[in-house]
Amino acid sequence: MGEITLAFISIVSVIILFVLYHILSGKRSIADVIKKYAGSQFSEESIEFTGEKSTGILFTGILPFIIFVLILGMHHEKIGLTPGRFTEYWYLYLLLPAVTVPISFYISKSPNIQKRSPQLRIKNWVPGHLLLTAAGWIIYIFGYEFLFRGVLWFLVYGAFGFWPALIINIFLYSLVHLPQGKLMTAGAIPIGLIFCFLSHLTGSFFPSFLIHTSMSVSTEFSSLYHNPEFHFQSSAS
Numbered sequence: 001m002g003e004i005t006l007a008f009i010s011i012v013s014v015i016i017l018f019v020l021y022h023i024l025s026g027k028r029s030i031a032d033v034i035k036k037y038a039g040s041q042f043s044e045e046s047i048e049f050t051g052e053k054s055t056g057i058l059f060t061g062i063l064p065f066i067i068f069v070l071i072l073g074m075h076h077e078k079i080g081l082t083p084g085r086f087t088e089y090w091y092l093y094l095l096l097p098a099v100t101v102p103i104s105f106y107i108s109k110s111p112n113i114q115k116r117s118p119q120l121r122i123k124n125w126v127p128g129h130l131l132l133t134a135a136g137w138i139i140y141i142f143g144y145e146f147l148f149r150g151v152l153w154f155l156v157y158g159a160f161g162f163w164p165a166l167i168i169n170i171f172l173y174s175l176v177h178l179p180q181g182k183l184m185t186a187g188a189i190p191i192g193l194i195f196c197f198l199s200h201l202t203g204s205f206f207p208s209f210l211i212h213t214s215m216s217v218s219t220e221f222s223s224l225y226h227n228p229e230f231h232f233q234s235s236a237s
Contacts, residue, residue: 025056061143117219153169
């Protein structure tokens, strides 16, 4: 299969998969399944959070892997599913989280950030909620970055070159943020630019996954710390 065909498949896949993701996430389909089998073991907020993140990894990680690796037979390196030039740019894996975590801590003081973060809207937190939040975001963002800065970036880059790949990636990345408001949509442009450059520089989507994860998880925990509506206790008792 030609490079141009694969690039168009990746573009169409991103659009279709995210439309399905938002539809099923809004209907709480997976959350309802979890609730059915979990019963009263977990809070409604925990079930909703787990359902939303599970829906996300299904459509951004599992299905893209099935389509491009298992069905189309793409080699891992062709879609950035590789450590890439880790030894050459190893310092990025230390530097990026060191920069993003303090920034996340600062911006989490904003009331606008606290309206949606932490996403797990439980008033009284225990250590298990921290683990659930971290695991949910890590798994979800792994699929998210695999689709955008792995599959989409490398296949479009291979077919059309750097600038078309950058424009298409940032456009679609901003587009999928529309349901989250104008601020998130606009903010996706510079963030998307950095993530695409990191993938181009290293030959892997792992650096963008690392920085995206550190941003999201640290913002969640920092918002929990700064928001007086939420409280943390060391045990459930």
